[in-house]
Amino acid sequence: MMDDLFPETRTRQVLAPGAVVLGGFAKANAPALLQAIEDVLKQAPLRRYKTARGGQLAAAMTACGRYGWVSDGRGYRYDELDPLTGRAWPTMPLIFQSLAVRAAQEAGYKQFMPQSGLINRYAPGAGMGLHQDCDEQVVEAPIISVSLGLSAIFQWGGATRNAPCRKVPLHHGDVVVWGGPSRHNFHGIMPIKPGPAVAGLGWRYNLTFRTVR
Numbered sequence: 001m002m003d004d005l006f007p008e009t010r011t012r013q014v015l016a017p018g019a020v021v022l023g024g025f026a027k028a029n030a031p032a033l034l035q036a037i038e039d040v041l042k043q044a045p046l047r048r049y050k051t052a053r054g055g056q057l058a059a060a061m062t063a064c065g066r067y068g069w070v071s072d073g074r075g076y077r078y079d080e081l082d083p084l085t086g087r088a089w090p091t092m093p094l095i096f097q098s099l100a101v102r103a104a105q106e107a108g109y110k111q112f113m114p115q116s117g118l119i120n121r122y123a124p125g126a127g128m129g130l131h132q133d134c135d136e137q138v139v140e141a142p143i144i145s146v147s148l149g150l151s152a153i154f155q156w157g158g159a160t161r162n163a164p165c166r167k168v169p170l171h172h173g174d175v176v177v178w179g180g181p182s183r184h185n186f187h188g189i190m191p192i193k194p195g196p197a198v199a200g201l202g203w204r205y206n207l208t209f210r211t212v213r
Contacts, residue, residue, distance in 0.1 A: 015156050015166065018142070018180030020107045026146050027173025029099055030199055033148060036093035037119055037205060040064045043090040044082050046121055052076070058126040058191075059206075065092035067116040067212045069135065076135055078116065078212050092117050099175075100144045100209035107177035109142045114209035122152070122204040127191035130157055130165070132184045133210070141211035142179025148172055149201030150192055157186035172198045 013021040026033065046060040049071035063069060067078040068089045082089050096117045104112035120128075133143055147170040154176065157165045163186065170176065178185065192204050 013168075015168070015176075015178070016158075016182045016185065018108075019156070019176070019178035019182040019185065021168060021170070022103060022106055022175040022177065024171075024173045025103055025106065025175040026099055026148070029095060030148055030173055032095045033099070033146070033207070034199065034201075034205075036095050037148075037207075039093065040090045040117075040119060044068075044085065046119070047084055057128075059120040059122045059128060061118060061120045063116060063118050064090040064096065065114060065116045069116065069118055078135060096207065096209065099146065103144050103146075103175045103177055104142055107142065107179075109177065109179055112141055112144070113211065114144070115212045116210045118208045118210070120206040120208070122150075122189065122192045122206065124150070124192050124194040124203065128189045130155060130161055130186045130188040132186055134184060135212075136210050137213045138211040139183055140179075142177050142183070144209040145176040145178075146207040146209075147174045147176075148205040148207070149198050150195055150204040151198070152192055152204050152206075153190040155186075155188040155190060157188075159185060161186055 011023045044062045046062050048060050049057050052075045070079050070083055100114045151171045154168045154170045155165045156168055157163050
């Protein structure tokens with residue numbers, strides 16, 4: 001069943017112990033976040049990584065901060081160098097860092113400091129299957145996920161892949177924070193549906209912030 005959630009009334013929704021949706025939390029900062037994304041892309045362009053099995057991820061992505069997440073024939077991992085440019089990833093914009101810290105604090109995680117900011121761009125039709133985030137060594141830190149642009153349906157599962165999933169609409173400016181007992185819950189994004197541009201975007205940006213090591 002899809003949760004009947006509306007951006008104007010949904011300010012906080014608990015998904016599970018340690019996991020919460022902060023409706024519209026980033027909306028006021030969206031113009032600054034979008035400008036920061038453009039600044040990062042000038043230094044580290046979006047790319048679609050290949051998977052270890054030879055496929056290709058549906059979302060285009062890049063990163064900023066000390067670590068970026070990469071995928072190739074060697075598998076999935078964090079790296080301090082951008083494989084596309086051979087250089088260090090762009091410095092994380094201050095607006096990214098401050099928003100991530102504030103969202104973590106709002107969700108009850110007081111000591112969070114992001115080392116990696118991942119940028120995913122989902123064109124209409126692109127999604128991401130159910131998966132766990134297990135590549136980070138610091139599992140005590142939460143994950144902060146920010147939605148910008150087109151709306152998406154977030155699939156929130158449990159500790160196993162076959163656990164029941166909730167379908168949670170995410171809109172422009174929404175933030176999801178999960179950690180603690182929910183840190184390794186399965187989650188994903190259903191294929192993005194086309195729609196009128198939101199904040200000038202005909203796609204969805206997803207920013208995720210993590211502590212890696």
